[in-house]
Amino acid sequence: MHELGVTESMLDVVLRHAARNRATGVTRINLVLGDSSTVMEESVRFYFDIIGKDTIAQGAELNFRRVPLKAKCPECGEEFQVVEYDFTCPGCRGTKTEIISGREFQVESIEIS
Amino acid sequence: MEIEVLEGVFDANEMIAGENRRLLDEAGVYMINLMASPGAGKTSVIMRTLEGIQGHLSGAVIEGDVAGKVDSEQIAATGVPAVQINTGGSCHLEARQVNGALKRLDLEETDLVIVENVGNLVCPAEFKLGEDLKVMILSVAEGHDKPLKYPLMFSESDVLIVNKTDLIPHTDFDMVALEKTVLKMNPGVVVFKVSCRTGEGLQEWNSFLVKKVRDAKQAAACS
Ligand SMILES: Nc1nc2c(ncn2[C@@H]2O[C@H](COP(=O)(O)OP(=O)(O)O)[C@@H](O)[C@H]2O)c(=O)[nH]1
Ligand SMILES: [Mg+2]
Ligand SMILES: [Zn+2]
Numbered sequence: 001m002h003e004l005g006v007t008e009s010m011l012d013v014v015l016r017h018a019a020r021n022r023a024t025g026v027t028r029i030n031l032v033l034g035d036s037s038t039v040m041e042e043s044v045r046f047y048f049d050i051i052g053k054d055t056i057a058q059g060a061e062l063n064f065r066r067v068p069l070k071a072k073c074p075e076c077g078e079e080f081q082v083v084e085y086d087f088t089c090p091g092c093r094g095t096k097t098e099i100i101s102g103r104e105f106q107v108e109s110i111e112i113s
Numbered sequence: 114m115e116i117e118v119l120e121g122v123f124d125a126n127e128m129i130a131g132e133n134r135r136l137l138d139e140a141g142v143y144m145i146n147l148m149a150s151p152g153a154g155k156t157s158v159i160m161r162t163l164e165g166i167q168g169h170l171s172g173a174v175i176e177g178d179v180a181g182k183v184d185s186e187q188i189a190a191t192g193v194p195a196v197q198i199n200t201g202g203s204c205h206l207e208a209r210q211v212n213g214a215l216k217r218l219d220l221e222e223t224d225l226v227i228v229e230n231v232g233n234l235v236c237p238a239e240f241k242l243g244e245d246l247k248v249m250i251l252s253v254a255e256g257h258d259k260p261l262k263y264p265l266m267f268s269e270s271d272v273l274i275v276n277k278t279d280l281i282p283h284t285d286f287d288m289v290a291l292e293k294t295v296l297k298m299n300p301g302v303v304v305f306k307v308s309c310r311t312g313e314g315l316q317e318w319n320s321f322l323v324k325k326v327r328d329a330k331q332a333a334a335c336s
Contacts, residue, residue, distance in 0.1 A: 002204050002236040010122045029125040036288050038235050038265055039122075085264040085298040095300030 003043035006105070007051060010044065013107045014057055023112035026057040030109045033101040036069040036082075060110075069102030128241055129208035131216060133243025133302040137208040140220035141333060144228060146242050148266060149250035151232030154276040156184045157309035158250060159227050163193050165319030170224040170326055175214040177206040177231045184229060194218055205236035225326050234259070236312055238266040245329060249296055257291035260298060268298045273319060274306065277306040 010031070018026050033039060039065050051056050069082040071089075078091030080099065087097045120129070137144055140184040148224040149155050154156065157250060164174050176185040185197035198206065211228060226246065230237040239245075243283040251259055260267040267273070273295060275288070288306065295302060303321065307314035 002239070005203060005207075006122060012125070013118065013120045013122060016119070018114060021114075021116050034271045036265055036268075038239050069208075084261070085268055087268070088297060089298065095296075107120050108123065109115050109117050109119075110189060111115050 002038075003040060004047050004051075006039055007044050007047035010105075010107060011048070011051060011055065011057060011095070014060075014110055015055060017107075017110060018054060018056060018112055021112060025109075025113040026060045026110050028061045028063060028111035029057070029107065029112055030063045030065065032065050032067055032104055032106040032108050034067045034069065034104045036085075036099075036102045037105050039105050067101050067104060070100050071097040072100045073097045090104075119254055123239065123241075126208050129212055130243040133212050136212075136215055137226070137243065137245075138333065140223070141217070141328050141330055142220050142223050142226055143246075144226040144242070144244045145246045145248050145322075146228050146230060146232045146237070146244035147248050147250065148234075148237040148270070149232065149252075150234050150255060152305040152307050153232070153250045153252040153255065155229045156187060156251060157275060158193070158274060158307070159188065159229060161307075161309050161312070161315050162227065162319060162322065163188070163191060165315060166225065166323055167324050171222060172225045172227060173217075173223045173335050175211060175226060175228045177229060179203070179231060181252065194223070200231055204231055204233045205240050206230050206242060207240050210243045212218070224330075234263040234266050238269050245273050246271050246325065248272040250274045251291075253280050253286040256284075257287045257294075260291070260294045264298060265304075267295055270299065270302060271305045272321075275304065275306045277308060277310070278300060278306050278313060279310045288319075 072079045073089035075094040076092040165223045177198045182197040185195040188195040198210045305318040
């Protein structure tokens with residue numbers, strides 16, 4: 001629902017790093033998006049087409065790398081993929097597990113010209 | 114040429130949330146971020162909480178709404194400081210807006226700031242505000258199947274308040290099923306079952322909150 005603002009923030013990050021590297025154009029944006037993020041890929045693409053216009057990132061290809069929701073159990077050390085938000089450790093049935101991936105929305109790298 | 118960036122899109126928000134945290138810590142203030150769907154009872158719970166903590170803590174409220182100032186006026190009428198934020202269409206509060214609101218409150222005279230987030234079960238979960246405690250409300254009218262539809266908020270909240278328990282006899286709401294689902298998603302969550310209509314369960318919530326705030330103050334004093 002909030003992808004306009006989120007896409008603006010993403011574009012800010014991209015343009016800041018592009019400027020720092022004296023880019024004249026951005027051809028590709030490599031993003032990491034966790035499966036449990038509320039951000040919708042399609043909405044980001046939609047807004048990027050609009051707000052990327054007239055910036056050096058106009059027309060850049062958006063590449064999303066999806067990351068599954070994973071947790072780690074501090075009791076037995078098990079790392080596991082969380083299915084249907086059940087955070088119970090499949091190793092020891094422990095419940096103090098901690099998320100290790102799946103929440104992120106990150107600009108991993110950009111390709112510039 | 115490929116350039117490594119490795120920067121989170123929410124990093125900027127989180128930096129400001131950290132600044133809010135510093136503002137609050139300096140003044141010894143505890144902040145809760147209250148999230149729920151529209152109509153679940155956020156404003157009602159706030160009013161009841163302010164009543165309940167009277168004489169124990171001095172409260173202040175930050176109201177986030179898409180438009181209007183009905184909620185903040187309702188709170189200000191009770192004499193409690195209230196600041197309204199209008200997000201103008203945005204579906205959640207961001208740390209930057211809360212930062213502006215905190216600067217309009219007299220934090221030295223405040224123990225507890227309650228932030229009423231915009232009515233929405235999706236986006237507010239994604240934006241840290243610098244709060245000590247994330248509290249969400251589910252009203253029984255919304256149904257016990259909501260956690261699996263809106264998992265992020267249920268799994269991120271420290272406290273779940275199930276409100277409008279007075280309506281349970283009129284619905285097919287299944288409290289046992291709800292708790293079972295939520296505890297799998299979030300084993301550490303503390304659940305309170307309340308009715309802002311009858312007052313049931315509110316005392317437990319208020320005592321819990323007062324204790325949290327006092328414990329935080331004590332921990333800060335010792336460090
Ligand atoms: N029956 C019943 N109604 C409630 C309860 N709590 C709140 N309400 C009603 O629900 C409606 C929405 O409440 P409000 O606090 O404004 O919700 P908000 O939009 O989340 O801030 C109002 O008409 C309240 O009177 C409750 O415990 N029981
Ligand atoms: Mg309200
Ligand atoms: Zn384990």
